[in-house]
Amino acid sequence: MITMELFPLSLLLTLSLSTIIFLLFRTTAAARRKLRSPPGSTGLPLIGETFQLISAYKTENPEPFIDARVAKYGTVFTTHVFGERTVFSADAETNRFILQNEGRLFESSYPGSIANLVGKHSLLLMRGSLHRRMHSLTMSFANFTIIKDHLLLDIDRLVRLNLDSWTGRILLMEEAKKITFELTLKQLLSIDPCEWTENLRKEYMLVIEGFFCIPLPFFSPTYRRAIQARKRVTEALHLVVRERREKRERGVKRNDMLAALFDSDCDDVTFCDDEIVDFLVSLLVAGYDTTSTTMTLAVKFLTDTPSALAQLTEEHEEIRARKGTSVALEWDDYKSMPFTQCVVNETLRLSNIISGVFRRAMTDVKIKDYTIPEGSKVFASLRAVHLGQDSFQDARVFDPWRWQKTLDPANFMPFGGGPRRCPGHELARVALSVFLHHLITRFCWKPAEEDKLVFFPTTRTQKRYPIIVQHRNVVE
Ligand code: HEM
Ligand SMILES: *[C@@H]1O[C@H](CO)[C@@H](O)[C@H](O)[C@H]1NC(C)=O
Ligand SMILES: *[C@@H]1O[C@H](CO)[C@@H](O)[C@H](O)[C@H]1NC(C)=O
Numbered sequence: 001m002i003t004m005e006l007f008p009l010s011l012l013l014t015l016s017l018s019t020i021i022f023l024l025f026r027t028t029a030a031a032r033r034k035l036r037s038p039p040g041s042t043g044l045p046l047i048g049e050t051f052q053l054i055s056a057y058k059t060e061n062p063e064p065f066i067d068a069r070v071a072k073y074g075t076v077f078t079t080h081v082f083g084e085r086t087v088f089s090a091d092a093e094t095n096r097f098i099l100q101n102e103g104r105l106f107e108s109s110y111p112g113s114i115a116n117l118v119g120k121h122s123l124l125l126m127r128g129s130l131h132r133r134m135h136s137l138t139m140s141f142a143n144f145t146i147i148k149d150h151l152l153l154d155i156d157r158l159v160r161l162n163l164d165s166w167t168g169r170i171l172l173m174e175e176a177k178k179i180t181f182e183l184t185l186k187q188l189l190s191i192d193p194c195e196w197t198e199n200l201r202k203e204y205m206l207v208i209e210g211f212f213c214i215p216l217p218f219f220s221p222t223y224r225r226a227i228q229a230r231k232r233v234t235e236a237l238h239l240v241v242r243e244r245r246e247k248r249e250r251g252v253k254r255n256d257m258l259a260a261l262f263d264s265d266c267d268d269v270t271f272c273d274d275e276i277v278d279f280l281v282s283l284l285v286a287g288y289d290t291t292s293t294t295m296t297l298a299v300k301f302l303t304d305t306p307s308a309l310a311q312l313t314e315e316h317e318e319i320r321a322r323k324g325t326s327v328a329l330e331w332d333d334y335k336s337m338p339f340t341q342c343v344v345n346e347t348l349r350l351s352n353i354i355s356g357v358f359r360r361a362m363t364d365v366k367i368k369d370y371t372i373p374e375g376s377k378v379f380a381s382l383r384a385v386h387l388g389q390d391s392f393q394d395a396r397v398f399d400p401w402r403w404q405k406t407l408d409p410a411n412f413m414p415f416g417g418g419p420r421r422c423p424g425h426e427l428a429r430v431a432l433s434v435f436l437h438h439l440i441t442r443f444c445w446k447p448a449e450e451d452k453l454v455f456f457p458t459t460r461t462q463k464r465y466p467i468i469v470q471h472r473n474v475v476e
Contacts, residue, residue, distance in 0.1 A: 058454075088379050154183070158179065206229035248262055
């Protein structure tokens with residue numbers, strides 16, 4: 001889940017003498033063992049190349065920091081950012097190797113500030129057999145059978161409900177966030193949108209802001225506010241969980257993630273309410289910004305590429321025409337959107353909401369001709385591969401038609417891979433497709449003002465993509 005934008009700048013501030021000594025020692029120990037680590041430059045003492053990284057990503061170029069270093073050192077190189085020597089990989093094969101060897105050679109690594117926000121029982125922080133088990137539980141809650149038989153109905157209904165109120169000027173990013181939040185609460189807890197969900201969402205946005213600030217309560221009011229908001233969010237969820245437990249004991253059955261968590265109680269492990277709440281919080285965190293930003297950027301790319309929008313409109317009008325007066329999308333409809341899937345893939349490829357993932361080497365690991373020393377931080381950049389000219393022709397152009405040709409699937413990993421591969425990948429695709437369907441068949445739109453993509457601290461548009469929408473004259 002970690003993008004490099006999460007600011008462990010606190011690390012810089014708190015790097016103590018002992019850390020310096022430790023780092024020095026490690027370097028010399030590594031040298032003694034004659035390890036050849038990937039080439040690169042570690043910049044200034046302590047600060048390393050952190051400022052180069054931050055200022056690079058403030059430009060409009062999506063990948064300046066990595067591009068420059070790949071040109072100089074190759075696709076696997078060493079740098080020093082956020083207080084630590086870090087090996088960057090911009091190589092598809094190396095990335096896959098890193099992700100596949102989760103728990104054996106590498107393990108995921110999050111700064112403590114993130115752990116405080118997602119909660120210590122979060123799936124993101126779990127390791128080993130507990131992680132395997134909970135990951136597969138999450139997968140089975142959002143696998144395609146469940147989406148087909150249960151979740152699609154609500155996704156379709158809630159998307160339409162939200163679009164009903166659209167008129168005139170809207171901030172697309174805000175609307176997409178509202179939709180995504182409502183979908184997730186419905187899927188996790190069977191709660192329909194209401195005042196309670198909207199209030200919870202407001203608290204939630206404060207928690208999310210905490211991910212992108214300097215995580216020191218003393219220095220950062222944003223982080224302090226995020227921690228307080230997290231407390232209110234967990235309190236609210238605790239009440240829901242308690243109530244549902246009581247209902248369950250009285251024999252009331254539900255079909256959602258919470259029920260799956262209760263049911264896994266029956267096996268060897270039982271989950272207490274604290275664990276369940278952390279788990280729910282982490283799912284909300286993981287699915288919220290990612291899916292909503294992807295929705296917004298899909299619309300932006302389409303708006304900027306009229307020929308793609310025209311072809312997509314044709315595909316969805318055909319579906320509409322076939323369905324006559326029945327409004328709700330069904331699984332067969334979803335399965336008959338080949339060009340939409342090209343648009344979805346191309347949006348995921350170009351936007352790279354999760355630009356890459358951080359790991360830590362659990363032992364000395366040989367990669368290519370180099371050795372990554374034990375304990376090293378590693379950043380597998382998914383974006384660098386997606387935007388690399390070696391993997392995709394004219395890689396920085398939005399071209400959904402490229403997916404109609406055969407492409408090497410190895411170069412495309414928007415959802416990561418290995419044991420931590422995103423359990424929400426199918427859900428995100430379906431939500432995005434359903435959203436595009438209803439948007440396109442109901443509205444025309446144009447940008448309300450100039451808005452551009454930025455890549456720091458996260459990929460998004462600067463002004464939350466304001467658009468002016470107008471109803472089309474179609475029978476609904
Ligand atoms: C376009 C939308 C999405 C993108 C691009 C995305 C991307 C990713 C990526 C790259 C990872 C791997 C992180 C790592 O290896 O450390 C991940 C993990 C995860 N995602 Fe997603 N995701 C999306 C939507 C969702 C949704 C809708 C959910 C909710 C069900 C979700 C839940 C999770 C969870 C729980 C993890 C952690 C898995 C683990 O650590 O075992 N994601 N996601
Ligand atoms: C999806 O998960 C359900 C349990 O939630 C399971 O019964 C079903 O076999 C799974 N389907 C697939 C295709 O994995
Ligand atoms: C989109 O990407 C996935 C891999 O994540 C692939 O399985 C699928 O075939 C791609 N879809 C199209 C239309 O190329």
